[in-house]
Amino acid sequence: SVTVVGSLNEDVLVAVERLPGRGETVVGRDAALAPGGKGANQAAAAGRLSGTGVAMVGRVGEDPAGGRQVAALREAGVDTAGVLATPGTPTGSATIPVEDGSGENLIVVVPGANAALAPADVDVPAVRGADVVLLQLEVPLEAVRAAADAASGTVVLTPAPPRPLPEELLRRVDVLVPNEHELVQLAGAGPAGRTPAELAELARGLGVAATVVTLGARGALVVPAGGPALLQAPPPVRAVDTTGAGDCFTGALGAALARGDDLPGAVREAVAAAALSTTGPGARGGLPDAAAVRALLSR
Numbered sequence: 378s379v380t381v382v383g384s385l386n387e388d389v390l391v392a393v394e395r396l397p398g399r400g401e402t403v404v405g406r407d408a409a410l411a412p413g414g415k416g417a418n419q420a421a422a423a424g425r426l427s428g429t430g431v432a433m434v435g436r437v438g439e440d441p442a443g444g445r446q447v448a449a450l451r452e453a454g455v456d457t458a459g460v461l462a463t464p465g466t467p468t469g470s471a472t473i474p475v476e477d478g479s480g481e482n483l484i485v486v487v488p489g490a491n492a493a494l495a496p497a498d499v500d501v502p503a504v505r506g507a508d509v510v511l512l513q514l515e516v517p518l519e520a521v522r523a524a525a526d527a528a529s530g531t532v533v534l535t536p537a538p539p540r541p542l543p544e545e546l547l548r549r550v551d552v553l554v555p556n557e558h559e560l561v562q563l564a565g566a567g568p569a570g571r572t573p574a575e576l577a578e579l580a581r582g583l584g585v586a587a588t589v590v591t592l593g594a595r596g597a598l599v600v601p602a603g604g605p606a607l608l609q610a611p612p613p614v615r616a617v618d619t620t621g622a623g624d625c626f627t628g629a630l631g632a633a634l635a636r637g638d639d640l641p642g643a644v645r646e647a648v649a650a651a652a653l654s655t656t657g658p659g660a661r662g663g664l665p666d667a668a669a670v671r672a673l674l675s676r
């Protein structure tokens with residue numbers, strides 16, 4: 378089984394002709410609501426792929442937005458018993474103007490109920506007994522640490538949004554899944570745009586058991602602490618929207634590890650699943666099921 382501990386957000390996507398500058402007002406054409414939050418996106422991806430055995434632990438407000446986030450996860454096959462309602466606090470939100478044509482965006486996140494996730498909320502059987510626990514950093518660090526401590530299975534951490542991490546947490550992490558930018562931030566190194574060999578070197582310096590660096594259209598780099606790094610390229614797809622590709626990647630990685638795949642095998646599946654997710658709109662459009670991933674991998 379897979380348990381995700383993390384954020385649930387309502388994304389408010391606003392189409393604009395041009396992104397506003399500082400002090401400027403622009404009029405959006407339309408606003409669309411979409412389920413989001415790194416944690417919930419990972420859970421939805423794992424749920425869609427596994428069909429069963431995926432649970433979400435987090436917090437929403439006692440508001441319609443919270444109800445929509447829970448309903449969207451259930452529709453993806455996720456057990457939401459661990460999603461707690463938080464009186465007097467709104468469900469987290471992300472307001473995202475998206476520019477016509479370029480597709481460039483700005484993001485303003487209001488954590489809301491996510492900021493209320495407490496260590497006691499995550500020290501629960503769904504976390505303690507899961508084969509794989511997926512963590513990110515859109516909830517308080519104390520809750521992330523408590524979940525890592527409570528877990529008996531494989532702990533996978535997405536260090537996003539990036540922030541300095543205590544060594545005790547990194548020592549408990551079995552697989553760290555940064556993108557290139559997050560890895561460079563964590564390692565305290567210069568700008569991104571490095572070769573796979575240089576990225577592997579940076580990853581090894583973190584002292585984590587294994588790191589998987591996601592590299593966008595180039596795929597993902599598997600870096601075991603003591604062994605050669607391996608670059609897994611994606612199968613060819615026609616990407617239309619890469620929003621949430623990283624979350625799909627990690628959800629798929631968790632699902633494959635829970636099924637008993639080794640790390641390189643799980644990364645191969647995750648790269649295929651994430652590639653498919655880029656062929657649909659938004660963070661949750663295009664999330665594949667297991668049959669779609671199998672079909673792509675056997676082509």
Ligand code: ADP
Binds near residue numbers: 590591616647
């Ligand atoms: P994030 O979305 O967190 O910035 P990446 O951009 O590295 O992370 O994307 C995560 C994963 O999604 C990549 O490792 C890759 O497997 C897949 N992916 C992203 N963009 C593409 C693309 N254009 N074509 C195929 N796969 C992609």
